[in-house]
Amino acid sequence: MSATYVPLTPAVVAHDADGRLFSPVYGDVYHSPSGGLGQAEHVFLRGNGLPGRWRGRGSFTVCETGFGLGLNFLALWKAWRDDPQRPAALHVVSLEGHPFSRADLAALLTRYVPEPLAELAERLAAQWPALLPGLHRLEFENGAVTLTLGFGDAQVLAPRLKARVDAFFLDGFAPERNPRMWDLSLMRALAALAAPGATVATWACTGALRQTLQEAGFDVRRAPGYGGKWHMTAGVAGAEGRSAAPAPRAVQRHAVVVGAGLAGAGIAQALAGRGWRVTVLDAGRAHGAPTHAGHLAAALTPVLARDDNARARLSRAGSERALARWQGLPGGAAPRVCGTVQVERDAGRSAALAGTLEALAFPAEWVRQVDRDEASALAGLPVARGGAFFAQGMLVQPGLLIEALLATAGVAVLPGEVARVVPAGQGWSARDASGAELARADTVILANAAGARGVLSDSGLLGPLPRVAQMHALAGEVTLVPAAALGGGPRCIVGGEGYLLPDVGAGCVVGSTYVHDAAEARIGVEGQRVTLGKAAGLLSGPLPDFDALVPGSLPGWAGWRAVLPGRLPAVGELPHAPGLWLAAGYASRGLSWSALMGDLIAADLSGEPSPLETDLAQLISPR
Template sequence: MSSTYLPLQPATLVRNAQGLPCSPRYDDVYHPAPGDGIAQSRRVFLAGNGLPGRWAGRETFTVCETGFGLGLNFLALWQAWRDDPARPRRLHMLSVEAHPFSRDDLATLLRECVPEELRSGAQALLAQWPPLLPGLHRLEFEGGNVTLTLGLGLAESVVPQWDARVDAYFLDGFAPAGNPQMWTPALLRALSELSAPDATLATWCSVGAVRRALDEVGFAVTRREGEAGKRHVTVGVRKPEAGAGARAQAVFAGAHEAIIVGGGPAGAGVAQSLALRGWRVTVVDEAAAAAGMTHAGHLAAACTPLIARDDNLRARLSRAGSRRALARWRDLPDTGAPRVCGTVQLARDAGRAADLAGTLAVLAFPSSWVRAVSREEASALAGVPVRRGGIFFAEGMLVRPQGLVAGLLATPGVRRLAARVAQVTRSGSQWRVRDEAGQVLAEAPVLVLANAAAAPALLGTVPGNVAAWPILAGMHRLAGEVAHLPAAALAGGPRCVVGGEGYLLPEVDGLCVAGSTYVHGAERAERSAEGRDTAIGKALGLVDLPLAGDPGADGWAGWRAVLPGRLPAIGEVPDAAGLWLATGYASRGFCWSALAGDLIGARLMGEPVPLERDLQAALGPR
């Protein structure tokens, strides 16, 4: 995004004279009559697309909807999947909504219009309902076998950013007379570009201009008799000569087996994502004999998003990454699950605090997710006096790296192999990793290099010229250290993450982590008295506390793999099918870990990708 950023405009709960929920903005109702919303979903959209019969015998099936509204189409679709013994193993829905309801308003409306058999689904939807932030939100149900990828924003902005392969369309925007933007030829073309060759569509709209536009973008359409106040409905099927849409996602056709080189946050995040999708994964790492050993001694770290007045690429990526991390990790065992304690991000000075408040006003993000706080409010949130005000992220997380990595690598389907990979070769469709003696350690059709700053050198052993990218040549290692301070020396430590020029984390095992340093050109990542003093000084610059007693000498040192621009490289290597990168995570490894895993997993499985195309391009190997 740029300075043309438009804030999300949530819906308000308004009723018409008949008591039906309606949109004054578009002069239309959300469903036709009390109790009839689900019936219309079944009659118009499921039956109009030949569902559930069309998905019989398929591994996956993807539905694309315009106009999420109250979620009735999703709930009806999900229930049809549940009730069908011939259902596909995985069902995906992709939907867009420019004006989403708050969770409370949506709960009120669903209580009124959802029949008893769909109540459990409605409650599950509400439990995962996201904060009303622009962008893509992935919700998962049935152990990940049913997913909803919800795009919040204007359809003309959201739809071109989707990356998916669609089997059926539910065209359910408000009527063209009130909301013509949902029915423009340009939008219908963008939707059609995601089509599988046999895609179908259904809509209650039978306006001639819409039917002609659908015909022009590759669908043979038919007008049928309607019911329940609709004179006609429209159904369609992809014309044979139209084939797959120009942007329809390809599906990996090989065996679901992968090798991941590197067992830190990057490799573990990809391993978990693939294993949850049923893949057999081998993680090859020198430290694999002790799960999480790549971060042994790394007591705690923070995962906090960024904001920017223009909601730029970095801000959007950090928001997507932190939200995927929370969704993926919240159900891990206690030793690996993040602590959602919130983050107080302090302004550098009073002028910067005013700038932050102005940025929040422009973005119009919900205050339940991020809000401006005074020094007094920030101190109350932190439980210790802080030196300035700033902003508070309610979903800021404290993670325990060693436990987190161990938990991710313990996902069923992940095998760990303690070895050093010295060479990558290829035999047909299989990638092979070899040790220093040339012995094959593992082979699979998919290989992910997630070994931080060692990735460029290993990529250089791949046959061909795949390593010739300037940005990877610019990767470098940056050493850093943190100090572990007794919580008792800091009045028990903060209750939330406190960040600014450095950070101070809540107590873990009686210690608070203070950080951090950045050492360019270091030969070793090691702790030092100078580095410790720097880390402590940064932390004490955030809180208005004396350091009581002996702070000790405990801490941790490690490396960051940094690329020019400080964005990671995540994606498939051009001209090397099956070879992927997940590297260059720099200081935000825990922000990128789950997002990278789901990006790679979704691309391989041909499911809707929970990340916009422009953000994928920003991360792609380059």
């Protein structure tokens, strides 16, 4: 077990003798005896000069330590709503080491939240994420209000945040009860996020705390307190030593996205949703075949790792982002949350899986171990072995999904195959093989899978990117099986060595193959023998109708995967080519990365807090 992984410990609902919400871990109450809303307004809003300080601003970012029940966030959100001079966007980043479960939070909000905040509290509870470590992005008011929740130790999370913070709400339990929430290293990590002119406020007011804040780079003073407390602390961030995310470059809010597959479509939706004009150049359309046309179904299932490594963390974040971004899409484009039974590779892995789940301590409603009988009951088919059940496993129809994402208002799709990019003014010009300009913008994003390597090479930009230079294309195919051959098909995704998907109306998709050094991606007898064999290996026979299927006689789909060493994507701005971005190498996890990487790039370009921790962003940065 990795020494760096610490399981999340949820909050326990408890009350003190006076009926106040109380933390048995820290021996302290959650909010002022005089009322959480009054404290939020006096200490945190007025203590930070709000709402006045945000007026006339395009966006405003708040960072909070100690989310608790979210009363500060709800009060801030209401103040934003009530202010006709509010900024167009309000971003809140809040760290919470011991979050409540959704059921507990909903019940507590009903009990403790005053009427003016009740409607907003219901919206918060409805979006509350599963209790999984890491960052969780929630969006309200059509994305104008975002809440990035960091579940885990603030000491670990704060140095991994990327944000330009305008106001800090320091609201952990009392310094004498939870000193780690007020120590110098954490305060320095927060001060490093401060934008010019940032302010700070907290109800706590000891000489030692003010000294710590001064050392960290905040210029603080005592101010009149709230609810019987003589004093609180307020101040501003000093200018020295700041390493906050740089302000976004002043660019035209127009981007050219090269590639109209899962990567390009995810980026297009994310940018257009923030008011950008997006031009997507699609080589597939130029050749008369849109990317993923005919790709009827695929699965999106998170990855588990005992040490919760980067791939597992990224896939979890990607799954959550995909559901949030795509669940409102029309028709068959929206994911179908049907769950995934991930079958163990062999019967001897049961104890190892149990140990992994115990070490991770993820909520059982998100992932749990199932034996063969329960796995079969969930699938509605006899499966070969037990395994893990992911309740959030999603069936996605890639062709429909991509078309819906590209239909986002503000996105224009043009046929065109980009051969190279050349500097043009402040930005870049995308040219075809004849040298003709296809489009230009201050921001150009190469999202054309393995084709991006060729564009970079022919543009003289591949040299500083040795990992990207190793990107290669792997062919693969999936097979469409009549649902009747599987008794109507499984009720959920069945995965493991290969996968078997529920009926999408035209049949059940089984997959997939991995073909190295292929000259073309095509459907064939050998490929179908492999896909049918993988599906059979997940099931416990006999299945006469399935076993009678003839390889080479079935419809299917074939395509390419762009694979990088380590099987993590390359996403970010090229350090040696400002304004030129890369989003490629999604391998066989295009659905996992599409929405997350779109939001990562769009948040960076728009100056928002990042939805991804900096250690993960660094691992996938182009190099």
